[in-house]
Amino acid sequence: MPTPYTTEPAASGARATTTRRTVLAAGALAVGGLSGCLGRVASAVTETGASPAAFYGGDRRTTGADGGGDADDTHRAYHPGEMTVRHVPSRIRGEFGPLSGRLDLDGWTTSAETRAQNHNSSRSNRTEPVAFDDFDDDDSDGDGVGDGTEEDVELLFDYLGDEPVIAERFVVAVPDARLPGGAALADELTPARLVAYLTGDPDDGLCGRARRGEGVVHRDIACRNVLSARLVEETDKGRLVRVRSGPDGVVVTGTDADDPEGAAMAFVTEDGGETSADADDWGREVTPGASGTGGESTAAATATLVCPVYATPPGCPTPMPALLHLRRCRHDGQLLFAGGWTIDDGALYADAATLLGGGRATAVVGVSPADLDRVRGGGGDLDGDGYGDLLARRTGNDRDRHGATLFSGVHDPDAAYLTRALREGLASENLPETGVVAALDAPLVHLVAASASNEVKFKAGAELSGQVN
Numbered sequence: 001m002p003t004p005y006t007t008e009p010a011a012s013g014a015r016a017t018t019t020r021r022t023v024l025a026a027g028a029l030a031v032g033g034l035s036g037c038l039g040r041v042a043s044a045v046t047e048t049g050a051s052p053a054a055f056y057g058g059d060r061r062t063t064g065a066d067g068g069g070d071a072d073d074t075h076r077a078y079h080p081g082e083m084t085v086r087h088v089p090s091r092i093r094g095e096f097g098p099l100s101g102r103l104d105l106d107g108w109t110t111s112a113e114t115r116a117q118n119h120n121s122s123r124s125n126r127t128e129p130v131a132f133d134d135f136d137d138d139d140s141d142g143d144g145v146g147d148g149t150e151e152d153v154e155l156l157f158d159y160l161g162d163e164p165v166i167a168e169r170f171v172v173a174v175p176d177a178r179l180p181g182g183a184a185l186a187d188e189l190t191p192a193r194l195v196a197y198l199t200g201d202p203d204d205g206l207c208g209r210a211r212r213g214e215g216v217v218h219r220d221i222a223c224r225n226v227l228s229a230r231l232v233e234e235t236d237k238g239r240l241v242r243v244r245s246g247p248d249g250v251v252v253t254g255t256d257a258d259d260p261e262g263a264a265m266a267f268v269t270e271d272g273g274e275t276s277a278d279a280d281d282w283g284r285e286v287t288p289g290a291s292g293t294g295g296e297s298t299a300a301a302t303a304t305l306v307c308p309v310y311a312t313p314p315g316c317p318t319p320m321p322a323l324l325h326l327r328r329c330r331h332d333g334q335l336l337f338a339g340g341w342t343i344d345d346g347a348l349y350a351d352a353a354t355l356l357g358g359g360r361a362t363a364v365v366g367v368s369p370a371d372l373d374r375v376r377g378g379g380g381d382l383d384g385d386g387y388g389d390l391l392a393r394r395t396g397n398d399r400d401r402h403g404a405t406l407f408s409g410v411h412d413p414d415a416a417y418l419t420r421a422l423r424e425g426l427a428s429e430n431l432p433e434t435g436v437v438a439a440l441d442a443p444l445v446h447l448v449a450a451s452a453s454n455e456v457k458f459k460a461g462a463e464l465s466g467q468v469n
Helices: 147-160 191-198 369-377 388-395 398-402 420-427 454-463
Strands: 021-023 044-046 053-055 075-078 084-087 090-096 099-105 108-115 165-175 230-233 239-246 249-256 266-268 290-292 295-297 304-312 320-331 334-343 353-358 364-367 406-410 434-439 444-447
Touching: 053 108, 053 165, 053 334, 084 454, 108 454, 165 406, 165 434, 191 304, 191 320, 239 266, 239 304, 239 420, 249 266, 249 320, 249 420, 304 334, 320 353, 320 364, 320 444, 334 353, 334 434, 334 444, 353 420, 369 454, 444 454
Parallel strands: 290 364, 353 434, 364 444
Antiparallel strands: 021 044, 053 444, 075 406, 084 108, 090 099, 108 165, 165 334, 230 304, 239 249, 249 353, 266 304, 290 295, 304 320, 320 334, 406 434
16 A cells, blocks of 8 residues: 655645636646746646535435334434534645646545444344454464454444444545646545555554655545544455445445455446456546536546455444445546445344445535525425435435435335345345445535635535434
């Protein structure tokens, strides 16, 4: 993985440039910002503005309140919690002959945790042994699991029996900055680099280093501060991911290391088509179509990267097996890196699995400050479902009403939140009926106001999930 590096954080209270700027450059991107001679001879246009985006949190009137479920308490719905919004401005350097300079770029992150209530309920016995990273080689009872690890497992199940964080979602929004004749920001933020930014030790001493000729990110991104949980890559290959895909959608699950169909990392498309994506290239993009404020616009989405990790959210006594997913979308002249992690039930419980499902490429819905005002004040939201009607109208997919809601427990094959592929897998018993279901294709809501003030963006970012209580 490449060495993480950062730009310097913007001064407190500084307002970033959020309009298109004219630049001329033909060199690689590097840490810095574009100014001086190069800026004065600028003659090409690139994007410099960005605005927050977030996963739609779901209509609670449709999915039920947090922890709510059926009469026998075997099925529950959980929604993302309070949104955290960060301003993460960066800089880009361009070179043209003897000229060089720097340009400030805007940037935003949003993130939200999902908490459960007694995640152990409705699950059968734990797996034996639990698929868990063995941090202790001592094994006094000879069961193949280190003694220290056994203690960690007990602590983990105690944590899961309370009100644990079992998932987290995030979106990073940066300008689609392109320098004529040179590199593009999109080319620098590769899948491998994003995984490196999200996983590892925040205090490893590497995140602040910079190298000339590399891409540009803010310290909060490169120093693993986008998520509240600490993520560590699954290096011992105790868990892999398995992909089931076809014209009816895609399903990704965690699987054992001896599964011949398992992979350490997978790039998946909802239409079952081939993808050219790899660790260094996001590959082809698909345009599902999404409406923007004031007229039609489109959002292009790449394949989704999925890989096993260990996640340690705040308060969790030990890392838990999880699945990381990440994809890139283009919308309104910006790059949206959207993803998250979800607990890997199949590594912890017998006859259970975490099912990540998608039915079509992620849709991005543009909303204006006026849209937010209408939803906030109730005007234009006659049935009180927040963005529910807007999403259904602009994406044409009623399943989008469920958004990033996480469904836990025993799943009904006819449930409305399931994709066709998931329904068929559950009905045919090819997939466990117990576990967690999360949408890989949950829609994004993107503030279409790159030139707005930071005050407006912060306020809007906190409301973008559009959840309805």
